[in-house]
Amino acid sequence: MEILRSVRYSTFLLPTLILALACAESSVDSWAVAGDSGASVATYREGHLTAQEVERELDRRAIQEQAGNLQGQLTEYRRAAETLAVRRILSTNDEGDEQTSEQAEAEDRLRHQAVLWHYFRHVAEVPQIEESDIEAYYLDHRDSLSQSAQRSVWHLFRRDVDGQGPAETAKFLVSLRQRMLAGETFRQLALEYSQSETRLLEGRLGRISRGRLPPAIEEVVFALGEGEVSQPVVVPGGAALFHVSEVLESKQYSLEDVRDQVTRRLREMAISEQLALAVAETEVPSGGVVLNARELVEVMAEPNPEAVILRLGSLQVTQLQMQQQLDAAMARAGVGVTREQRLEEMYRRQVHRRLLFLELSQRDDWSQADRQMLDERVERGIRRWRSERLIEDRMRQLAAADPEALRAFYEDNAHRFQSSLALRLQTLSLPVEADAAEKMVALDRVRDALVVGEISFDEAARRLGASRVDQGWVDFETLTQSETKLRTYLLTLGRREGFTVPFQLGGRLNLIWVEDWREPQVLAYEDAEEAIQQQYLERNQQLLYKEVASKVLRDADFRFHEEVVRRLLIPGGDGSADS
Secondary structure, eight states: OHHHHHSOOOTTOOHHHHHHSTTOOOSSOTTOOSSOTTSEEEEETTEEEEHHHHHHHHHHTTOOOOTTOHHHHHHHHHHHHHHHHHHHHHHHHOOOOSOOHHHHHHHHHHHHHHHHHHHHHHHOOOOOOOHHHHHHHHHHTTTTSEEOOEEEEEEEEEEOOTTTOHHHHHHHHHHHHHHHHTTOOHHHHHHHHOOSGGGGGTTEEEEEETTSSOHHHHHHHHHOOTTOBOOOEEETTEEEEEEEEEEEOOEEOOHHHHHHHHHHHHHHHHHHHHHHHHTTTOOOOTTOEEOOHHHHHHHHHSOOTTOEEEEETTEEEEHHHHHHHHHHHHHTOOTTOOHHHHHHHHHHHHHHHHHHHHHHHTOSOOOHHHHHHHHHHHHHHHHHHHHHHHHHHHHHHHHHTOHHHHHHHHHHSGGGSBOOOEEEEEEEEEEOOTTHHHHHHHHHHHHHHHHTTSSOHHHHHHHHTOEEEEEEEEEHHHHHTSOHHHHHHHHTSOSSSEEOOOEEETTEEEEEEEEEEEOOOBOOGGGSHHHHHHHHHHHTHHHHHHHHHHHHHHHTTOEEOHHHHHHHHSTTSOSOSOO
16 A cells, blocks of 8 residues: 555554544454344334444444343444434435535544544554563652642632621631531532632632642641531631542552553653654645744743634644643543643644644545545544434424423523623733843832832833733633633632732743623523523433434334344344343
8 A cells, every 4th residue: 555655654653543533433343243244233214224334333432242241232232223323314314415614624524534544554553562661661750650639629708898807707607617517518608609700610629739729728728627618718808718528648659550551651652752753754834833842831821712823734723722622631641741741742743643644635646445445434424423413403403392491491500601700801921031030029019019009000011121911801711721820810819800919820920910800690591591502402411312313213113123133143043042
């Protein structure tokens, strides 16, 4: 296969990368039966399904045979056949021939995945990770292969009321604490009474390790046992209660504890290295946007969700999209990997994969068989994509047809439908250089002058020679996607408006002015109707899907031929016994 031989590659590319490509089917035929794979196992008015087609669906969904449990196998087989039939029936009856921009994007994504799948499928071999490699990595990264002491922390903040002072604030919080001790939940009271933006998250601060909170608050939090609530703690502008829902003590992991994670990490490194080699001489096409490591860190540090940080051909990634990918990756992050490392690796991997795809796509020596196979693969993916959207449309129609259920859902969950907390922000920023300490002192002095109103923000910028950025209104969703340090300084400011303390981030010294602060408000039903319907769909997805699928199958006279499947699963017998 000339195209594969002529492109630079190494045998250390990992087949698990293939599995990570959406819509890539398993290369392990775990459901292959000994009987006739062309046998018809289900029929409907417009056609039929073969055993081979259903087995491919089972493998694609990574459902393994349940050895020794015939009934379990039959159940999974029926579910896969029904899922496939619903897709086929909807796709066959779909008369929409006009290609939308969304479908064009899906087709491009599927072709990208199919070309890389084809390449890796024919080229890659499983990298041989030696025991000595695993042991060496563990010894080199032993300090990071541990769990620091952590607490899952929640808080409820109240501002000092003008004319009453901190004593009244603390008294009110004591009354709330008594209600908690009497049985009311911290989360519900935080949702109702907290004056922090985390009210929308029922007071959740998240899992906190030592060094992330001010020392006085850290001492309180780490002294709490699981399920305990603190006494009121004085914080800038008010006071707060803290609740610990989970206690995780520090722990040093043994090699056996992290062997699988270390192995995956070594494979990830092999993938990254070999992808980089494969496109080492490939040029970024005209109009492309590819950042170096320093530029990537700087851009991600400044909240600008719509900023394009990667563009290669039709692929375009915004700061917000990368932030979401990074958050998801860190939630399942392997051992010994910092957030900055994960960001750089994810970004480079996307760059290298896209460059490899562009190089492969531009070649003209694909064989006819290869092209046909890829086209068929993309076509199957598009059919699946379109059918899933048709199912979503029908589920949405079902929900819309039951306004009473939607109204009841809203009344039970009204607190979820609020206008977003929004902060109007302006920023002063200075590059970090050799005189960083002096600049930090100067920033502190300027902040003091700003707090008492001696100078304006414009004057502060002129005195410091700092760049000033008017960021306008920034909503809560954008804030949750920002860097943890930035979010912490903004959201624990302790009052509606004010100035953060100076802090260093992204190679710069920063001071932020919260010029205005808009509190969330519960939205009227009419103003939140679209969001209500969406959350109702998400909450009742399984039930609505079953109703849609049942109607589609019933209208198409779907029949599952269990006796045929039994004979295929148990060749040589009648399949009547539950072996």
